[in-house]
Amino acid sequence: MSITQQYLLDSYRAHALGEPAPPAPGTHDWQVVREWRDERQFRAVLAGRPARRRKRVRLALGRWLPSGRRATG
Template identity: 45%
Template sequence: MDAIQQHMLDTYRAARLSEPAPPPPGRHDRSALRGLYRHWFAHPPAGRPGPARPSGV
């Protein structure tokens, strides 16, 4: 099942239960990736060097 099919199923279930419809797939992808990117730079994984930063800045 792909993301569109899952969204259609979730929308149908929400309508049957009189609940608000879920957001469409991909709606928050940019903000989620931006948050992960910022988190990685703030807390790089153990065993890997962090991003290269110029000295004296």
């Protein structure tokens, strides 16, 4: 069963039972990613490691930007 089919089934059941509909798939994806990143940084601090953000993604994306708009390290 796909995610869309499961969502439609859950929506139908919620409507039949008079409950609020579940959130659509992908609605909270960015929130989950942010919370995961925050948790990873928190565990790094507890372990005594520096909690810095990785710049790899920013540098990789900077390669595609025009030279005047590149992110500096």
